[in-house]
Amino acid sequence: MKKIECISVFDMLKIGVGPSSSHTLGPWRASQRWIDELKEDKLIDSIEKIEILLYGSLSLTGKGHATDIAAILGLCGHDPVTMDISHIDIEIDRVKNEGRLNFDDSRFIPFDFDKDVVFKKDFKEFHPNGITYLGYLNSGETVESTFYSIGGGFVVKEERENAKQKQEEFKSFPFQINSALELVEHCKREQKIISEIVLENELSLRDEIEIDSGLKKVWETMLESMYIGCHTEGILPGGLNVSRRAAKMNKKLLEDKFETYTTPQEWLETIRTKEVKFRQILQWVSCFAISVNEVNASLGRVVTAPTNGSSGTLPAVMMYYMVIENHAATFEDLKRFMLVAGEIGSLFKKGATISAAMGGCQAEIGVSSAMAAGALTELMGGTPEQVLMASEIAMEHHLGMTCDPIAGLVQIPCIERNAMGAIKAINAAEIAMESDATKAKVPLDKVIATMWDTAQDMTSKYKETSEGGLAIKVNMSDC
Known part of the structure; x- marks a missing residue:
């Protein structure tokens, strides 16, 4: 039997922070996903510097949607469901004033709020909401990872064609529903x-x-x-x-x-x-x-x-x-x-x-x-x-x-x-x-x-x- 994408009610109704699920919650989640990738590849402790590149719609309306703020908060180890939102301004002001961020809530690394978030107006082919993380390692090498915020707080990598999961990754509901x-x-x-x-x-x-x-x-x-x-x-x-x-x-x-x-x-x-x-x-x-x-x-x-x-x-x-x-x-x-x-x-x-x-x-x-x-x-x-x-x-x-x-x-x-x-x-x-x-x-x-x-x-x-x-x-x- 052909398996169909299983989307839970908790996927459609997510608790998060405004103002935008695609431009705020999505980039926040992308930052968390990137940290998980770095940990899986055992590179988290080698990161010395970070740049965040925002593409397309994330760039054009990113400031109004607080995309830069959300991405930084995710890199600082905060979660949009549990973070005390009254501390958002405090955390961002500290990053701006001190020129560093508390990476994964574990150690401080240099970060220039005005220069290390780059707004690139060109669109990536896969989706209008692209965000790329550049990590500079202590070895002199760099690592790069790109995510796409496809709406509703959903975040995917480019290999997920047409914003659908690969068939082998699908779960199976008792009642499969595609229409x-x-x-x-x-x-x-x-x-x-x-x-x-x-x-x-x-x-x-x-x-x-x-x-x-x-x-x-x-x-x-x-x-x-x-x-x-x-x-x-x-x-x-x-x-x-x-x-x-x-x-x-x-x-x-x-x-x-x-x-x-x-x-x-x-x-x-x-x-x-x-x-x-x-x-x-x-x-x-x-x-x-x-x-x-x-x-x-x-x-x-x-x-x-x-x-x-x-x-x-x-x-x-x-x-x-x-x-x-x-x-x-x-x-x-x-x-x-x-x-x-x-x-x-x-x-x-x-x-x-x-x-x-x-x-x-x-x-x-x-x-x-x-x-x-x-x-x-x-x-x-x-x-x-x-x-x-x-x-x-x-x-x-x-x-x-x-x-x-x-x-x-x-x-x-x-x-x-x-x-x-x-x-x-x-x-x-x-x-x-x-x-x-x-x-x-x-x-x-x-x-x-x-x-x-x-x-x-x-x-x-x-x-x-x-x-x-x-x-x-x-x-x-x-x-």
Whole structure:
């Protein structure tokens, strides 16, 4: 039997540090991978000097995405999941001021922040997000290793063709899924809903206690990022002078109940007590999405869903279900939501891309909206066919969306796009729930294929290079 790439929900929903999964989390992971390579080759103790070469999109928007900072933090032995983010500025300031970095958190080596990170605008052939590490050994020789950040925090070497693992490296899931059609066929044959099929696959990798623990941590991180964003005012870093809005929105919506709580969970319960009409629903969902992406833009901790740039869409829709749609919702509902969302995201990764540098913003916000739409539909009682229909509807109306961040920062138009993606996801779920999905004119597999065709046709100006669209029409001086 042909083996198919096995992508776990924990691959699609990663805990990390903003502002970008491809430009921040990916390079951070690449640095960690390079250190592992050096240890395996027994060269780690021979390194005397390091240079980091950033190519293509990593170079063009790297400063705005903190790519240099992330790569350095990885070389210093920090992990994006566990590092105290309040120490990021302290660590980077020390590197700048002292002219050295604490390599692998074990010894200091010289490092010039301004010279040893080289921004090379040319693109490598394999992928737009290339990062090369040059290590100078005490023998006088050099070692070189190149990685590619392909979106969502995934990092690969060039030998992984088309961003797919070699067949012999594939694991085998009980239910192998390479398309939406295969997924729904498994559901029909096994008489299971999508989350049950996905859970069976996850159980082949880890036990249910570990799955529950991991997904609870993912949800807690999402909820905390919404809470922090809704209670933090001020200006976002980076020079665009973008004012935070989520805190003001949260305060206005809660009115007299503002800050009658002390924890994220109490905040959630407080929101449940508020009466909401259509306009308030729009405001709350927008508030939730914007709050996460304001945290992301501030190098805060968020969950890739499937990327950092689109990290607000999924939690906003999850929160909508918790505080508006179903006040009796529990962790089991959130677990099902995340399992379905992760599987839908994996279909896009296998059949197209989740990298804006490869496919524009349709690959980030579009995919996140499709993930959220499908997951919400299952929780609302939709059939597997309706779940896939909702995902298709959400993506269909994001096709062709460009990625043109002003000044290379994940702020304008990225933050608001998460709110729009969340609203579209809810709308898509409602349409699918009222439809006979067996009569859908556009299958999800065909919209995924169309998205990939669109990505290939799209000029590089609109693929996270800041060389087209809003990025050149709106200047820093305008802000």
